[in-house]
Amino acid sequence: MSAPTTTTQNIAEESLRSALSSSERPKRPNALSASLTFGWRAMLKIKHVPEQLFDVTVFPIMFTLMFTYLFGGALAGSTGEYLQFLLPGILVQTVVFITIYTGFTLNGDIQKGVFDRFRSLPVWRPAVLVGALLADAARYTMASTIILVLGLVLGFRPEGGIVGVLLAVALVLVFAFSLSWIWTALGLVLRTPNSVMGVSMMIMFPLTFASNIFVDPQTMPSWLATAIGFNPITHLVTATRGLMDGTVTLGQMAAVFAACAILIVVFAPVTMYLYRNKK
């Protein structure tokens, strides 16, 4: 017992030499494969830090129950009728709110040195962002599932059937992906994850509440109803409701896709510019 015990193994020079000589540079991965690898990383992080799923599990349940039972009677006469109106909206609200975690996480990543390593690798540069957004899609899907199951249990009956519901969720995911580019840009500009959170909340609260998620804008002053007509969230909620009710129009869908296109065309290049020139 007199020999000192060490907790770490010693560096084996020979195996280090052989590890060095056995390394050959493989062909660069393509953009999709690199993005999926970053997505895999995000999924691993969920595996190791499962408490980060709190926001995609507890919040949706809380919001749905709160709005249905607190305001349902007052807003629509009965909670059952209100649920029919609210559920597509609450789905939208929950998912777009979760998107702000993208910027929060990205900012936290940058604070640590690991981002420098990623950026010094010869991979398709947007992959790290696209991969993170892909993994976020998994979180959005989880949140959507929870809301839908809860809604069905509480008595929500979508006229659009299963196809309508699945298309509605898919549309919300596409919009969430497009909207995330705002948060990635913010995540690159602001200094701390908490400031990213604060600014995102400041944008998201008016954007979701000043929309048709909770009440029909026709009950509002006309100037506000007009303003709400310009809110992309309003268009998304209209189309989502339409898909779930089976009454969607091409125009409603087109409005959402136009909003998505504008968000990506404006904020994806801004994000990439900031990413390339990040100090």
Add this chain to the structure above:
Amino acid sequence: MERDGVVNIGRGAVKKADVELAVHAEGLVRKFGENAAVDGVDLIVRRGEIYGFLGPNGAGKTTTIRMLATLLPPSSGTAEIFGHDIARDADEVRSRVSLTGQFASVDEDLTGHENLVLIARLLGHSRKESKARSAELLAAFGLSDAASRQVKKYSGGMRRRLDIAASIVVTPELLFLDEPTTGLDPRSRNQVWDIIRTLASEGTTVLLTTQYLDEADQLADRIAVIDNGKVIAEGTPGELKASVGAGALHVRLADPETRPEAERILSNSLGAPMHLESDPAALSARVSDPERVSRALAELSRSGVAVTDFALGQPSLDEVFLALTGRPADDNENNENPGGKEEEVA
């Protein structure tokens, strides 16, 4: 020897055709607002050497490395890595270099194994190859036992090793190491030094930054001293030391009270001003002629000033820094071995 304020004590200008250059930077400048963090750095690193970038905190070391690793565009100036321009051929540069940043550039939430697999996949290895490569590297760096542990539970030394392992998943032609041993205990530091020497002996060019003067001395073939964004001296460790003087005499007295008298006697017989150390019983001087040292010490004992300890050695890099900038390196409380390598002559 003096050229544009740079003390050039090296082997003279390197002609580009002579050797293959790993790094060839000219007039690199990076400004953050008004403040130039890097203010006109010229740098030549030959293929296969370990090059030390030495300077105190905030001297511009990290900013320079980040520009060379294509993470930060320079405000002006150019640099080529193995002949590829960092701005125009960024991808070519990235496929030849690896960066181990100052703060652990691994993902703390993932395990050591997952981190290496992640990098291997991003470099284009198949899933199976990635796992094999990760296992091989973890074994080589003595991390096999910790393979499935989250990195946040690693010690500082383990984290550093994993960090370097992640940098050589594909052996880079040029490895940037930003302060590879900052904050490590001596044992871990020695391990990292061994790794760096092995890497270099296998042909990887290493550019490391350090604020530990003895680290540059131990590892580097050539050293650039950087201060306030400028290279103020360049050469081999020996050349740098020689430029400052033949060596330094350190004397420690039995009685601090006798220091003024010792100072008078020594400075007279050495013909050089004495430097009073913070230790009230210690004083030192730069000397050019060892002969005079023995005479000075004899003079001291004749006058009855008792000496407990004296040493004559090459000047430490700390002293080099003092001589070059007229002030000590900042943060020199971090220097674990400020006396450098001295040989006892007593």
